[in-house]
Amino acid sequence: DSTTGKYLVENTEAGRKAYLRQAEMRNTDWFQELFRPTVQHSHSVSITSGSEKGSYYASLGALVDPGWSIQSKVNRYTALFNTSQKLFNDHITLNIIGNASYRQQRAPGSLASSTNLVEGSVKRDFDINPYSYALRTSRTLDPDEFYTRNYAPFNIRHELENNYIDLSVLDTKFQAEIKAKPIKGLELSALGSVRYQLSMTEHNIKDNSNQAEAYRAAATKIIKNANPYLYKDPDNPTADKYTVLPQGGILKKNDYSALSMDFRASGTYNTAIAEKHIINAFAAMEVNSLDRHA
Numbered sequence: 001d002s003t004t005g006k007y008l009v010e011n012t013e014a015g016r017k018a019y020l021r022q023a024e025m026r027n028t029d030w031f032q033e034l035f036r037p038t039v040q041h042s043h044s045v046s047i048t049s050g051s052e053k054g055s056y057y058a059s060l061g062a063l064v065d066p067g068w069s070i071q072s073k074v075n076r077y078t079a080l081f082n083t084s085q086k087l088f089n090d091h092i093t094l095n096i097i098g099n100a101s102y103r104q105q106r107a108p109g110s111l112a113s114s115t116n117l118v119e120g121s122v123k124r125d126f127d128i129n130p131y132s133y134a135l136r137t138s139r140t141l142d143p144d145e146f147y148t149r150n151y152a153p154f155n156i157r158h159e160l161e162n163n164y165i166d167l168s169v170l171d172t173k174f175q176a177e178i179k180a181k182p183i184k185g186l187e188l189s190a191l192g193s194v195r196y197q198l199s200m201t202e203h204n205i206k207d208n209s210n211q212a213e214a215y216r217a218a219a220t221k222i223i224k225n226a227n228p229y230l231y232k233d234p235d236n237p238t239a240d241k242y243t244v245l246p247q248g249g250i251l252k253k254n255d256y257s258a259l260s261m262d263f264r265a266s267g268t269y270n271t272a273i274a275e276k277h278i279i280n281a282f283a284a285m286e287v288n289s290l291d292r293h294a
Contacts, residue, residue: 023140030134033143034156038066054085069108069130071160076103093179100172109163109203109211126150126211128159151227152213162209162249170198185271191264196257203252212250216243255294262288 009019046059058081067073080099087094113124127133133156146153175193182188205211218224218241230241266284273279 023142026140026142028139028141028143030137030139030143030156034130034134034160035069038068040065052086054083057082067106070157071106071108071164072130074103074105076101078102091181095177095179097175098173101170103167103169105167105169107165107167108160109165109205109209126163126214128156128163130156130160149210150214150229151217151219151223152210154210158208159210162206163211164204166202166204168198168200170196172196185269187268189266191262193262195260195262197259199256201252201254203250205250205252207247207249209249212245212248215245216247218243257293259291260289262286 009015040063042061042063044059044061046057049056059079061078063074063076065074078099078101080097082095082097084093084095086092108128108130109126110129111125111127113122115122137156141147143157144155146155146158148154173193173195175191177189177191179187179189214227215229217227218230224230224241227241231244232241233239264284264286266282269279269281271279
């Protein structure tokens with residue numbers, strides 16, 4: 001204890017029994033520690049207008065979800081507009097649609113799972129999923145205490161505050177369509193659209209997190225040899241393992257974007273000759289492209 005200068009547990013039989021008796025009587029509700037009651041709420045506003053020559057619609061929306069567990073929340077914002085207009089004595093119709101959505105999300109830090117093909121098992125290093133932890137962790141553990149995990153100090157609430165993922169997702173689309181009737185029986189239409197998608201992921205592993213501390217846990221010779229997160233120089237097999245992260249944390253950032261464009265044109269001609277011969281003709285073309293970046 002830094003305030004008294006004494007050990008928290010006396011190295012006597014009575015001291016050890018008193019410490020174990022506290023754990024024996026402890027009954028930690030991990031779901032109560034890691035989860036919380038919250039209220040998800042959404043808001044939207046829309047405007048509609050129109051006349052014989054056109055119609056207009058626009059809306060804005062927001063969704064706020066504080067999340068049930070620590071470091072779990074989502075905010076989403078959306079916008080939409082749709083307008084249709086008739087021009088030149090209804091010979092031309094123009095329709096324009098645009099929408100956009102943006103999502104901000106925070107989640108507990110997580111790594112990709114690995115599969116052991118020999119044993120048929122699935123493993124995930126540094127798994128701090130609150131539900132899995134609350135379901136599998138002993139209720140005799142103290143929620144305020146730091147225990148040892150991956151050869152480094154670990155407390156689930158402290159780890160969730162220092163190991164999390166921020167996600168940002170943007171999706172926008174703009175579309176325009178024009179229809180024309182230049183002569184009787186002939187209808188031409190053209191449609192063009194552009195869509196842009198962007199997904200950004202930032203995994204923040206701060207310097208005080210268990211995951212970062214595990215990469216430099218080498219308190220003793222035994223821990224140093226057993227710690228799989230220390231680096232072993234293959235060119236010097238007799239040398240000791242050493243850390244590749246003596247200080248600081250880890251930032252993993254992934255950006256994915258996609259730009260798609262689509263253009264379609266079509267023409268339809270319907271007529272009848274002498275009310276006996278019916279002519280129907282249709283022609284169309286489509287061109288699209290997709291450009292991805294990661």
